[in-house]
Amino acid sequence: MTGTAESSFSRSLVRLYPLSREVVPRLALGLTTAVLASAVALAIPQVLQWIVNGPLFADSDPVALWWGVGIVLALGIAEAALLTARRQLVLAPGTKLEAKLRVRLYAHLTELPVAFHDEWGSGQLLSRSMSDIRRFRRWISFGMIMICVNAITIAIGTALMFASSWLLGVIYAAAALPVLVMSFRFRRRYRIASRLAQDQAGDLATVVEESVRGIRVLKAFGRGRDALDSFAARADELRETELSKSRSLSTVSMLLTLLPEAALAVALVVGAFLVADGDLTVGALVAFFATAALVNGPLGRLGEQFAMSMDAKAAIDRYFEVLDVPNTILDPAEGERQSLDAPIGMEPSDSTDASINTDASNSTDVSDVSTARSGRVERGIRLEFADVRFRYPDAPPEAPDLLDGVDLVVEPGETLALVALTGGGKSTLAQLVPRLYDVTGGAVRVGGIDVRHLDRLTLRTHVSMAFEDPVLFSASVRENVLLGVPDAGDDVLRQALDVAGADFVHSLPGGVDAMIGEEGLSLSGGQRQRIALARAIAPAPRVLILDDPLSALDVRTEALVTERLRASLRGTTTLVVAHRPSTVALADRVALLHEGRIVAVDTHAELLATHELYRSVLARQARPVRESGVGPIPADGAARAQRTATAKPADASAKPAGASAKPTGATAIARARR
Numbered sequence: 001m002t003g004t005a006e007s008s009f010s011r012s013l014v015r016l017y018p019l020s021r022e023v024v025p026r027l028a029l030g031l032t033t034a035v036l037a038s039a040v041a042l043a044i045p046q047v048l049q050w051i052v053n054g055p056l057f058a059d060s061d062p063v064a065l066w067w068g069v070g071i072v073l074a075l076g077i078a079e080a081a082l083l084t085a086r087r088q089l090v091l092a093p094g095t096k097l098e099a100k101l102r103v104r105l106y107a108h109l110t111e112l113p114v115a116f117h118d119e120w121g122s123g124q125l126l127s128r129s130m131s132d133i134r135r136f137r138r139w140i141s142f143g144m145i146m147i148c149v150n151a152i153t154i155a156i157g158t159a160l161m162f163a164s165s166w167l168l169g170v171i172y173a174a175a176a177l178p179v180l181v182m183s184f185r186f187r188r189r190y191r192i193a194s195r196l197a198q199d200q201a202g203d204l205a206t207v208v209e210e211s212v213r214g215i216r217v218l219k220a221f222g223r224g225r226d227a228l229d230s231f232a233a234r235a236d237e238l239r240e241t242e243l244s245k246s247r248s249l250s251t252v253s254m255l256l257t258l259l260p261e262a263a264l265a266v267a268l269v270v271g272a273f274l275v276a277d278g279d280l281t282v283g284a285l286v287a288f289f290a291t292a293a294l295v296n297g298p299l300g301r302l303g304e305q306f307a308m309s310m311d312a313k314a315a316i317d318r319y320f321e322v323l324d325v326p327n328t329i330l331d332p333a334e335g336e337r338q339s340l341d342a343p344i345g346m347e348p349s350d351s352t353d354a355s356i357n358t359d360a361s362n363s364t365d366v367s368d369v370s371t372a373r374s375g376r377v378e379r380g381i382r383l384e385f386a387d388v389r390f391r392y393p394d395a396p397p398e399a400p401d402l403l404d405g406v407d408l409v410v411e412p413g414e415t416l417a418l419v420a421l422t423g424g425g426k427s428t429l430a431q432l433v434p435r436l437y438d439v440t441g442g443a444v445r446v447g448g449i450d451v452r453h454l455d456r457l458t459l460r461t462h463v464s465m466a467f468e469d470p471v472l473f474s475a476s477v478r479e480n481v482l483l484g485v486p487d488a489g490d491d492v493l494r495q496a497l498d499v500a501g502a503d504f505v506h507s508l509p510g511g512v513d514a515m516i517g518e519e520g521l522s523l524s525g526g527q528r529q530r531i532a533l534a535r536a537i538a539p540a541p542r543v544l545i546l547d548d549p550l551s552a553l554d555v556r557t558e559a560l561v562t563e564r565l566r567a568s569l570r571g572t573t574t575l576v577v578a579h580r581p582s583t584v585a586l587a588d589r590v591a592l593l594h595e596g597r598i599v600a601v602d603t604h605a606e607l608l609a610t611h612e613l614y615r616s617v618l619a620r621q622a623r624p625v626r627e628s629g630v631g632p633i634p635a636d637g638a639a640r641a642q643r644t645a646t647a648k649p650a651d652a653s654a655k656p657a658g659a660s661a662k663p664t665g666a667t668a669i670a671r672a673r674r
Ligand SMILES: Nc1ncnc2c1ncn2[C@@H]1O[C@H](COP(=O)(O)OP(=O)(O)OP(=O)(O)O)[C@@H](O)[C@H]1O
Pocket: 118, 392, 393, 394, 395, 402, 420, 421, 422, 423, 424, 425, 426, 427, 428, 429
């Protein structure tokens, strides 16, 4: 995604003020120091003029001459000291601002809804939060100060040159003026190329990120060469843009250097005549050229500094483009906010959750889950989809709503499986509960309360989700599992791992403290799924959403986990997105989602017996499973369970000690169905 928003640089800088307020005084001090250094440098030619016109030639006064030399030396030392102070003064505030900008952007990125992340390339976000901010910091710490200092040097220097000789000053200005006009023109051209280059760099980063993530697929399909070609083509585009930037910069820099130098050559000839005619002193001529030497440098660097400013402008524009994306999934307004602490009487009477606590740390004790398992306390709350409609923002206008009036109730403590054809919207419906997306019509309610009327933190404390494609962070097993309940103790961790059948972690080097994720141990898909499942269970949620969380498990491990989950979920309201019959077996009832609506809700056995569409959907879902050893869906559940039991061998790495004594897939599923 590339942005096109244009704003003035000064407006962007004003917008940054609240973030940079703290660092502005030091930056201002740095700027003052730099201006002083430049003023000191400009004073040196004036002292030279005095030396040449006075002690050196006119007075022949050696003492005054030495004084003059001493003053020049002192001014030189003062300039060096001021420049060093300038560097010291701006370095810390620059890096501080850089860090603040980065944290602000990161906070916004984590706040933005999933729909935003669906749309934006990860490389674009990466380049905006890293290289763009760094580029802007360099400009703040160096470019901005140098541009101010150089502008002042050029202005004062030119005035001093006029003071030395107005005629020579006119000659110099005559060359400098067109150069300034050219610089402004160049600025406009360069700005467009600069923005393009940064967008292309972001796209390139996205390609790298995707390729690294998909490296196995690329290799397995032998597409490494194609990926490289496509990358090289994009890299070439970026190179072309960078080259065109450099070409226009070098043209303008060349003119910025050449024209003033040429003007000085003319001024030298004219100056020599003026001195010969006695219309100009030698000292004034020396001062003119010494000042010109000081002005020429900044003039020659003006192009580079404009370029740096344009790069910084493009960078800050790109930064604000992300920051300006509004968050559409917000906490409710004060008047609309409701609390799950005191459910408003919409739950059925069998729910015993009158003492619900929204404090995450209090709601995480797995002993509560154990209590729930024993059937003494029902933690679950009612989950209700009322005329839910949803369409993705990028859905074609002519396409019907993906969810077109879903009405469904999962009673407190009930486990309900959601079945649909692939692409039927199961995952989408599940993601509406923790508000990863918001409904476009109707309402999702937990405990009788519209999820949009709950604080997101409260909602996500009570609703937990495990995804089919589990993402693990570069952290220890413990940190991954206790992500939602970081203060929970070892018992919570152990129990969650146990229920999720993730006992294999104990044999990892380091056990539960083993580092996993991208920077740690590589785990199999099934192992990752089980850790993600443990993560969903650990907070002992009141509503658990399982998006086909066992799809990567072999039949035997799945049966083991199914049985434990079945026991553990008693009391927790659970919505399971199911693809295979063994997952359906986890449920008390099954809902069939078809063409955006719930067309049937009943027990699995009843639906199998009576619903043709259900049989056909399950049969179609079962096909890919056959590859992993599970047979097609038979008409009768027992035969299915049997076939499941004789299916593929257990995952050796995941097999817990004494696994042979554990129930087979057949018995687990048969029990589960009971
Ligand atoms: N982020 C998204 N943006 C746009 N369209 C999407 C997005 N995610 C899913 N879709 C589309 O919505 C439809 C339903 O997707 P969803 O993942 O909910 O189906 P599903 O029933 O869970 O499928 P499966 O059984 O294959 O997992 C699909 O056509 C999919 O292309």
